[in-house]
Amino acid sequence: MQLDDQLLAGHIPAQDRRVRLLLDSGRLQEAEAAFDELVAVGSDLVDSQWCRSAVLVHRASLAWRLGRLSLALELVSEGWTEMDVQSPSGASAAYTVSMLGYLLEAVGRRGSARTLFALSIEVARNSEDSDALAYCLGSAGIARGFHADDSGDRADFIAARDLCAEAESVARAGRIQRSSKAGKASALAGLGEQEDAEAAAREALSQASRAQDYFTAALANRVLSGLRREQHRLEEARAHAHNALDGAQMVNATSLTMRFSWYLATICAELGDPAAEAAALRVSVQAGQTSVKLLSESLGQALEQRRVAIQARRMALEAQEAALRDPLTGLINRLGLERLAPPMLDRCATNGRAPWLVLLDVDWFKDVNDIAGHPVGDVVLQEVANLLLRECRSGDLICRWAGDEFVILLVDESEDSRGAGPTVAERIRAAVDSHDWRLVLGGVTTPPTVSIGITRGQSDLQQLFANADIALYQAKRAGRNRVASIPNSGAPN
Structure with a gap:
């Protein structure tokens, strides 16, 4: 034409x-x-x-x-x-x-x-x-x-x-x-x-x-x-x-x-x-x-693979510390979270604040890979990462933890953030659920959603992650595409 x-x-x-x-x-x-x-x-x-x-x-x-x-x-x-x-x-x-x-x-x-x-x-x-x-x-x-x-x-x-x-x-x-x-x-x-x-x-x-x-x-x-x-x-x-x-x-x-x-x-x-x-x-x-x-x-297939490669290359060039970045999404990786989170948690504790840890998992992601192919699965992960960047705040720490798991540490020190975790988590869930996936999937498989577990407290990263993981499991068992929360005894009132 x-x-x-x-x-x-x-x-x-x-x-x-x-x-x-x-x-x-x-x-x-x-x-x-x-x-x-x-x-x-x-x-x-x-x-x-x-x-x-x-x-x-x-x-x-x-x-x-x-x-x-x-x-x-x-x-x-x-x-x-x-x-x-x-x-x-x-x-x-x-x-x-x-x-x-x-x-x-x-x-x-x-x-x-x-x-x-x-x-x-x-x-x-x-x-x-x-x-x-x-x-x-x-x-x-x-x-x-x-x-x-x-x-x-x-x-x-x-x-x-x-x-x-x-x-x-x-x-x-x-x-x-x-x-x-x-x-x-x-x-x-x-x-x-x-x-x-x-x-x-x-x-x-x-x-x-x-x-x-x-x-x-x-x-x-x-x-x-x-x-x-x-x-x-x-x-x-x-x-x-x-x-x-x-x-x-x-x-x-x-x-x-x-x-x-x-x-x-x-x-x-x-x-x-x-x-x-x-x-x-x-x-x-x-x-x-x-x-x-x-x-x-x-x-x-080459089209999708090249798209992923260009996106990853561009993000890698912009990353100040390439070793701490995930090459596919441009988010910090597990090593980056483990290095950057402790000082942020310490500052929160010093200021009497308790951060939120948000743990999310892409629902039925294996079906995307099996039906649409791994290159398309990579693009789905990129799109989820972009939605996280859009819905979170500039001071939040966003990480691709492993596979289709992402972690967000909400550490807003400028205001009382007691309600930030549920608000941000629900905003993320709704953004993924309502996102137009047709450019990526072309109607080949069911559009992805996310299940999210959240927790809040002043404990170390390992304990926060363990509690959020329990909440994520509850969200999965409750039917997916939802947010579940588990309290942390270390959180201030």
């Missing part, structure tokens, strides 16, 4: 939009040179006025289309990492999530892509930005149409038709409206509504030809080729299929090139033209070898 420059203007810098326009107009050498200039400047210099995650994911889509596969992986991972720990909101976030869906769709991760497309539509609707909504609907509709072509499922064709029709009605005149019209034509053809499909495809092709919109022209030509094939007008079907393939190659759309060249080969076979069939098949094989076939089985 291509973006109009006027729609991107509020979300992507002019230099980035120029590369996309060059690609969309088939000026590949100029696009390569302009993209090299962007890469030379680097992502760290993205101006603060732009949504950084949107810029990075947009650059990843450019790198993908230019065949820079490793760079595309790096950029999309960094862009994904930049997404706010809170639920995505606003038009820039909608574009970003939709582009992530496009990249996952391009490498065959259709289930995850469909989840992200749905989320992007939800975010766009909430943003009340009609341009963003039109783009997200159109992207999802065209992708769903390709699913329908492969599966022949009538429900997929209906969903594709409805998504593209709404996108067409919402979009202003331009590229999004044209491509949505072409996507709708494809779905109508799949539903057997040939007259309506013909009219929509011809109108989209006419508009695309005037605007030199090769992507939309390719989609429309593919629809017309299918209609002619159904009518047994194979020479015309082949001509339209050739035009569809030429358009896909013109804008360097590898997945479309594979799809359309294979389709052209089947028509050539029906015409009894083995030479043309072989030529079309060579194009399909070449496209597969350069990108999609190479990465379709591995990029999904």
Whole structure:
């Protein structure tokens, strides 16, 4: 799905939009040179006025289309990492999530892509930005149409038709409206509504030809080729299929090139033209070898792994004492807690205050690892760590103790903190329970919750931990996703 420059203007810098326009107009050498200039400047210099995650994911889509596969992986991972720990909101976030869906769709991760497309539509609707909504609907509709072509499922064709029709009605005149019209034509053809499909495809092709919109022209030509094939007008079907393939190659759309060249080969076979069939098949094989076939089985997991690595590396660089930090979450580790807690406890005792110790455990975490995979489990732990940082106070000591266990030492010395433990613990529990986990899990498994045990007292760290552990066990036995407290006889009144 291509973006109009006027729609991107509020979300992507002019230099980035120029590369996309060059690609969309088939000026590949100029696009390569302009993209090299962007890469030379680097992502760290993205101006603060732009949504950084949107810029990075947009650059990843450019790198993908230019065949820079490793760079595309790096950029999309960094862009994904930049997404706010809170639920995505606003038009820039909608574009970003939709582009992530496009990249996952391009490498065959259709289930995850469909989840992200749905989320992007939800975010766009909430943003009340009609341009963003039109783009997200159109992207999802065209992708769903390709699913329908492969599966022949009538429900997929209906969903594709409805998504593209709404996108067409919402979009202003331009590229999004044209491509949505072409996507709708494809779905109508799949539903057997040939007259309506013909009219929509011809109108989209006419508009695309005037605007030199090769992507939309390719989609429309593919629809017309299918209609002619159904009518047994194979020479015309082949001509339209050739035009569809030429358009896909013109804008360097590898997945479309594979799809359309294979389709052209089947028509050539029906015409009894083995030479043309072989030529079309060579194009399909070449496209597969350069990108999609190479990465379709591995990029999904590598994407999550690279995201984790970038996040851990960034946090490690910011840590003043790397030996006391957990490399995955950036929180202090067990050694850090054991070194930093005693002097803090001593200060509290001197001031007549009793700190709270909060011990939490991620519920059913083994299921996340077993069903979604360990790389996704690592991302879940990162998200929990980020929520802890958000919900706790600046003076609190937050630790990843081991595995999916976290410890927080609440040592607010500036005020009476007798009620701090239950308040903070419940806030953490609610934050994890209400967090939007779809970007991480994609609906693969049940969203995680946490069970929390708390205690308060002036005793040493070992005794506080032992009491909090008993409370945590009580929370688990009581049904999980709850807070339990156990008193400490050493706590002052």
